[in-house]
Amino acid sequence: MISKEDYLCSICLGIFIDPCRLKCQHVFCQSCLLDLIDFHNIKYKCPMCRVEFINKENPLIIDLELQAFVQNNFPNQYQQRVEEQKIIRSLLPNELKIEVNYGNYYKFEDDEDDGLQHQWTVHVSLDYTKQSDKIALNNLDLNSLIKNVTFTLDETFFPDVITVRQPPFLLTRWGWDVFTIPIKIKFKKEHKIQPIELEHHLVFEDDGIEKRQIVKIDISNLSQFQVLKQNSQQQLQQQQ
Known part of the structure; x- marks a missing residue:
């Protein structure tokens, strides 16, 4: 049993x-x-x-x-836990822990004409750390909150500052050597979320490298969070 x-x-x-x-x-x-x-x-x-x-x-x-x-x-107990998580999410401070997934893909190709043998693609995306948060926020795509992502390249590139304004947020270039790329994620003005800044050092080995960093963002201005908070407060009042 x-x-x-x-x-x-x-x-x-x-x-x-x-x-x-x-x-x-x-x-x-x-x-x-x-x-x-x-x-x-x-x-x-x-x-x-x-x-x-x-x-x-x-x-x-x-x-x-x-x-x-x-x-x-245990379907009943599991569903009860899901509902509890929704209420807990709405009662917490207006902060959400999210994953910033970033890194670079890499491919080596022998180009005899100009010697640029290293093709790399740096990329950035956001995801939930908790499935319960995703459910609570009605499956909101976190990447839809982004206004743009700016990649600052080595000064040997022209232009050396590239801003990507539509998903997927990635940038492909050819180069001779590795270097560190500062990355700035800006969110749409109406969400009033502070930018996220990080750095990625290119890797020219295997197929590249994948990294993840967990950060907190203020979601108090998201309509999905406001609806969640309002619904949860109503549920609490009904239970009293």
Whole structure:
């Protein structure tokens, strides 16, 4: 017989929602992990056994097989947890933790004419850290909030400052060597979200490199968040 007790998160003590399995095999709700870890450090520790795991191992990937199992075997409890997450989202400060995914694709080609053998494409995109946030905000595409992304290249390029105004936010060039590219993400004026600035150092190995950084943005001016907050407040009033 399947016991619900075997599928409870040891942090929130609720049934798993968006479960993430660490390399030590301990499982936690994704939102619980996000609330505990320090995003400015590269190494994190399991809340249970303190074994370190590294950001590039992407421990926040949801175990879809386990999630489906929980949904199928405990549908009522799972749906209740989803609704709880929506309410929690609306009661938190107007900040949303999001993923900035960036890096570069790389391809080597032998060009005897001008010697430009390295083709690279630097790219930037935004994504949710929590599936529950995406559901709560009515599947809002975070990339639709972006006004433009500016890439500042080495001064040997002309022009050396390129602004991409439409998704996908990427830039392809040929070059001789690697260098660091400052990146600035600006959001549409009506959202009143502060720009995100980061740097990417090109990698000319294999197919390139993928990176991720977790940042906080103020979503208080998003209509989706205002509707969520209003609906959740009404639900709370009805329960009282």
